[in-house]
Amino acid sequence: MAADRQGRAGQDSRCGRPTDAMVDAARVFGQPVGTGAATRHPAAPRLPPSRYGFPGRAERVHCLPEQGTRSMIDLMRPWVFVLLPLPLLAWRILPAIAANAALPVPAPIRGLISGLSDEGRRRRRRPEDLWIKALGWALLVVALAGPYSRDSILVTPTGRDLMIAVDLSASMEQQDMILDDVSVPRFVAVRELLKDFIKARKGDRVGLIAYGHEAYLISPLGYDVEAVAAVLDELAIGLPGHRTDLGRAIGLAVKTFDAEQDAGRVLILLSDGEDNSGELTGFDAAVLAAQHGVRIHTIGFASNIEADGADVLRNIANNADGVFFWARSTADLAATSRAINEMEPTERPEEENHILRDWSLYAVAAVLLLLAGLIVQEIRKA
Template identity: 30%
Template sequence: MFENIQFANPQIFWLLLGLPVAVLWYFFKRKDQTASLKFPSLKGFPKNDLLPRLKPVLFAMRLLALACIITAMARPQIREISTRTKTTSGIDIVMAIDVSSSMLARDLRPNRLAALKEVASKFIEERPNDRIGLVAYAGESYTKTPITSDKGIVLNALREITYGQLADGTAIGMGLATSVNRLKDSKATSKVIILLTDGVNNSGFIEPETAANLAVEFGIKTYTIGLGTNGNALSPIAYNADGSFRYGMREVEIDEALLQKIASVTGGQYFRATNNQKLEAIYDEINKLEKTEIEEFRYYNNEEKFRPWVLLAGILLLSEWIFRTTVFKSFV
């Protein structure tokens, strides 16, 4: 009966504090309310001990009726809430991912590329109201997934990104330019590129500065991330006879000045991730910086439930009156 019940005027329940006061008043005044007459002997009168003892039931019925009236005044109701959300300021995001051989370095666990894919997957899942696309680049670049609101497609495409799909190298300018091309016709209020690399620009025919200027022209903000520990990292240095990589210690080279310039020119920020925890923290920070404005509409449907309480109070008062004027008439 009380499941999902809410009260429109819960402050009315303060009136229930008067009920214990009424009980105390009745307890101390009940003898004064009944006329008494002394007889030397009651042998000539019929004995009826039960009805006088049940007389307080009438007072209890009045109290219960009063409690029901107070509950009705508090307006019990069942509230059904339906919501509708509207994205008022959507964000289109392209994640440009470096897939060169150096992304297999093991200074992040289990390697840079695997760590990035894990963190990027979480980032994508936390952006349900935005469109996201993927660009992969190494010695050249290509669009892995155009911007889409289907997160399942984006996540599957991210899992499919591996080393070896492109010629080796690091074409930062190409990766940025391809990302700009994906976003230039977007009608979104905010357009963002998250460009990650672990090296220096050494491939491609588009300079990073040129691509950054294109981003500025189309109003695209770029967040850049330099990935890799400080110093040396266990990285692929050659091929074994079976085609697998031979690993050795190699100095980490990241063109931080270039990444800082790209971020500054386009209105973004530069971050440096030297381990898994910092990489995750960076994506969390970008997630906080780029907020999607969502407008929520709530519709309330209230079903009033005070009528049964009023009916119960009426039944109690009517029953009390009937008992008082019939069964208990001789004792009232």
């Protein structure tokens, strides 16, 4: 059983070929889907790097640690230990260094070499010098062997894939939202409320899309909800354009979801209701998303959302088996969280996620310290 879980660890359909449903979605939304990271989400250009590593770095999977174990230290290259007797063999085999050698050798290096030659055997050396050199060589071999330990974390996912699409168009700069009794721009309220909402989604795979005239995949689906919440601080109004294209945001979300999941795929679409860009309307995109099994909840962020904007978001939610929320407070956003919790999660097998810890650098540091001490000692003798 454990071996079976280990075999499944790290397996993710996102790393393999695009499935038929993803290809169908690509045809529907008019964008190609490939097997590489660059072609899997073609609408997302390379964004400026952030301190959290989004995008451009491999996703760091952090799952629910219901049960964890740490293995003993193992070696990547255990065969390196055959080199342990090499200094002893060199000391026995290398010829003696002539006192009148023509090639000038610096005193520290000559002192180290002499310890491996007949000249070293003829001289009386302190036992601690030999022990220090032996220890240094042993540590060097250990470092070359690549010691590491493995932490195993048992993954128990709920089975929901949750993508959050945040509106970064120019209209989100309007200062008509109330947060902690202070009037703030719409995006500031969205960002602060979403942080708590995302952090509470432990067990779900959460991703983040920023959209305006374009739609960018900021964070792929993953279990590290803390990292997804933190990257919200890196977003800025106007990054994906100043107009709003709801259809493009929905299309990118559909192609991001794993196509083999039969249930539990949810898109949270946050907007002020404007849809003034793009050929595919949000209404039509919602119909196509529903055909691919994606449920869409829409959240209108504005203190006094216009009737047209409310109708747009309400129709999108209705056509994708979702719910429309008018969010003016944390209580409204909590209602969305409760709606998602009521969904029946897809059953997924338990998996083990492994984190490797490299210990070779500690051995290298010890070798460098010993080498520095020997060089200083030989310089003083010279």
